[in-house]
Amino acid sequence: MNPIFFVTNIRPISYNNTKNKKIYQEKLTKDFNEFAGLYSNIPLTLPLYSKVIYIHKNQHTLLDVDNLSKPFVDAFPNVIYSDDNLINHRICSKITKETFSLLEFExxxxxxxxxxxxxxxxxxxxxxxxxxxxxxxxxxxVKFGGE
Incomplete structure (x- = not known):
């Protein structure tokens, strides 16, 4: 199975921001609709991993990665996957645009x-x-031992 990819320029919110969570998630699903046609196999129904990477301009952000990924993942049940409890492995990172420009990626x-x-x-x-x-x-x- 090929992975599902999505990229947006919406500012992330914290899981603790319950006031704006629904609006945020609606914006995310609306943005994803631009790409949904690329994926004929959604919603996915098998065990999954997810990766969220937040690339930002400022040197520091107060947003914790655990609070960053949860509202994002919660936005896509019945869109990308049938249920977010299918996600067995979650990776979340936050990096500056400056750091991102130094990375090599495929x-x-x-x-x-x-x-x-x-x-x-x-x-x-x-x-x-x-x-x-x-x-x-x-x-x-799933890796043990620092990698």
Whole structure:
């Protein structure tokens, strides 16, 4: 199964921000609709992993990664996956745009539309970029020993 990819420039909110959570999640699903046609196999129904990467302009952000990923993952039941309890492995990172520009990453497995949107956000000075990836969970993904 090929992973599902999504990128948006919506500013993330904390899980603790209950007041704006529903509006935030509606914005995310609306943005995802631009890419939903790329994926004929959604909603997914098998054990999954998810990866959320928050790329931001400022050197410091007070948003904790655990509070960052939860409202994002909670936005996509019955959209990307049938139920968010299918996610058995979750990775979440936050990095500055400056750090991101130093990283090497492979984009050949991204749909062109995703790669173009990510490039657009990086080029146009977006203050906030959220990258989301969901794919089939494999037991080998669970690592012990510092890696």
């Amino acid at each position: 984009m050949s497995n991204y749909p062109d539309k995703i790669a173009e949107k990510l490039d657009e956000y990086l080029s146009n000075g977006s203050e906030h970029i959220l990258y989301f990836e969901v794919g089939e969970f494999k037991n080998e993904m």
